[in-house]
Amino acid sequence: MSNKMWGGRFASGPGAIMEEINASIDFDRHLYRQDIAASKAHADMLAKQGIIGADDAKKIAHGLDAILSEIESGKFSFKRALEDIHMNVEGRLGELIGEAAGWLHTARSRNDQVATDFRLWMRDTIDALDIALAGFQRALCHKALEHAGTVMPGLTHMQTAQPVTFGHHLLAYVEMAARDRGRFADARKRLNESPLGAAALAGTSFDLDRDMTAKVLGFDRPAANSLDAVSDRDFALETLAAASITAVHLSRLAEEIVLWTSPLTGLVKLSDKFTTGSSIMPQKRNPDAAELVRAKTGRVIGALSALLIVMKGLPLAYAKDMQEDKEGSMDALSALALSIAAMAGMVTDLEPDTARMKKAAGEGYATATDLADWLVRSLKIPFREAHHITGRIVAKASEAGQPLHRMPIAAMREIEPRISEDVFSVLSVDRSVKSRTSFGGTAPKNVRAQAKKWLRKLEKEKS
Numbered sequence: 001m002s003n004k005m006w007g008g009r010f011a012s013g014p015g016a017i018m019e020e021i022n023a024s025i026d027f028d029r030h031l032y033r034q035d036i037a038a039s040k041a042h043a044d045m046l047a048k049q050g051i052i053g054a055d056d057a058k059k060i061a062h063g064l065d066a067i068l069s070e071i072e073s074g075k076f077s078f079k080r081a082l083e084d085i086h087m088n089v090e091g092r093l094g095e096l097i098g099e100a101a102g103w104l105h106t107a108r109s110r111n112d113q114v115a116t117d118f119r120l121w122m123r124d125t126i127d128a129l130d131i132a133l134a135g136f137q138r139a140l141c142h143k144a145l146e147h148a149g150t151v152m153p154g155l156t157h158m159q160t161a162q163p164v165t166f167g168h169h170l171l172a173y174v175e176m177a178a179r180d181r182g183r184f185a186d187a188r189k190r191l192n193e194s195p196l197g198a199a200a201l202a203g204t205s206f207d208l209d210r211d212m213t214a215k216v217l218g219f220d221r222p223a224a225n226s227l228d229a230v231s232d233r234d235f236a237l238e239t240l241a242a243a244s245i246t247a248v249h250l251s252r253l254a255e256e257i258v259l260w261t262s263p264l265t266g267l268v269k270l271s272d273k274f275t276t277g278s279s280i281m282p283q284k285r286n287p288d289a290a291e292l293v294r295a296k297t298g299r300v301i302g303a304l305s306a307l308l309i310v311m312k313g314l315p316l317a318y319a320k321d322m323q324e325d326k327e328g329s330m331d332a333l334s335a336l337a338l339s340i341a342a343m344a345g346m347v348t349d350l351e352p353d354t355a356r357m358k359k360a361a362g363e364g365y366a367t368a369t370d371l372a373d374w375l376v377r378s379l380k381i382p383f384r385e386a387h388h389i390t391g392r393i394v395a396k397a398s399e400a401g402q403p404l405h406r407m408p409i410a411a412m413r414e415i416e417p418r419i420s421e422d423v424f425s426v427l428s429v430d431r432s433v434k435s436r437t438s439f440g441g442t443a444p445k446n447v448r449a450q451a452k453k454w455l456r457k458l459e460k461e462k463s
């Protein structure tokens with residue numbers, strides 16, 4: 001049997017392989033809500049413009065509502081033979097309301113329909129991701145406030161560099177998440193134009209009110225060029241690009257959690273809630289959730305590059321290639337949503353071993369810069385020279401196997417005779433972090449103020 005929707009010139013239906021490669025219903029069924037909302041808006045507008053009868057429009061609206069509840073209650077049977085969500089819905093509408101259903105597709109095409117549905121879906125997804133990222137930020141801020149004064153080793157090149165506070169480290173991710181949210185918000189702004197009414201590619205001879213459907217669907221305006229409206233997938237690319245950067249950020253924190261929870265460092269503990277055991281090694285406590293967040297980044301970046309490749313070199317206007325936009329995007333963005341939730345959960349759950357962190361912070365002569373700064377400030381020695389003197393003191397301390405703050409003053413004076421007892425006031429890790437009060441620095445005072453500022457901002461957003 002030929003296809004009911006488009007089979008007029010076909011004597012028979014597609015072959016099995018054709019049907020299999022062509023059908024998108026297995027994934028575009030997730031667009032049902034958006035598809036039904038857009039169809040209702042379209043039918044209302046057609047009736048208002050006198051293009052279809054008011055009675056028919058009413059029947060269409062009722063039928064679409066009935067389909068929505070069928071789908072939501074799991075009673076709808078999706079048919080592969082009907083290819084995609086658009087024809088599944090329209091096919092069922094015909095069964096429910098008969099001939100009136102035939103008016104719905106006036107002055108539209110699946111091309112503007114799918115572009116509209118997918119934009120609406122992407123917009124809903126961006127909104128949900130934004131809420132999730134705000135939750136992640138809140139979790140980070142609460143933990144940061146709790147640990148504003150917890151000293152940990154700050155690293156560069158994975159080498160002990162200078163002591164920092166754990167709260168400060170966590171707030172770095174709050175900044176990243178803020179930029180992530182900004183990127184999603186930017187993408188959302190450009191996304192928010194309605195393709196509906198562009199029809200197949202050229203517009204239509206019917207007197208449509210595209211402003212009306214745009215408004216009803218919450219778009220800012222109708223897309224201005226019908227060819228562009230049906231063939232543009234920038235909104236998906238931009239969202240996936242923002243998602244990729246977000247996933248990269250999450251993977252960095254995930255990697256840190258893996259390192260911190262390793263017995264090799266033992267800086268942080270995760271509870272049973274976010275760890276798993278090994279089936280052979282009874283002592284193990286594996287940070288699987290963090291590892292999976294780290295790994296899911298691959299899917300997100302993969303979806304972005306897959307879609308870039310789909311779009312590359314694609315001539316205007318619509319081509320079936322674009323059907324490949326949905327599966328990867330949906331998979332990637334749901335993986336991202338899960339990753340954000342898991343990271344927020346882990347941040348709340350994790351407990352630093354503050355004693356161990358402090359000890360590690362003091363290892364590796366982490367306060368050497370503080371000594372150099374003291375020489376500059378107290379003895380008015382130029383920094384380059386102070387750096388050199390400090391290097392010699394560190395070498396001496398290291399030979400003696402002593403940390404800087406335990407070094408006898410006499411030993412230091414052999415290198416710089418003017419050094420006084422006052423130097424010990426800057427050599428402890430606590431003094432070191434406390435002194436970093438420059439704007440954006442790691443001092444507990446700064447961290448407390450920043451965390452509170454963010455929490456106030458996040459609280460305000462909610463209302």
Ligand code: ARG
Binds near residue numbers: 024114
């Ligand atoms: N399932 C299709 C997609 O996702 C809908 C648009 C089909 N348009 C067409 N002219 N065959 O892209």
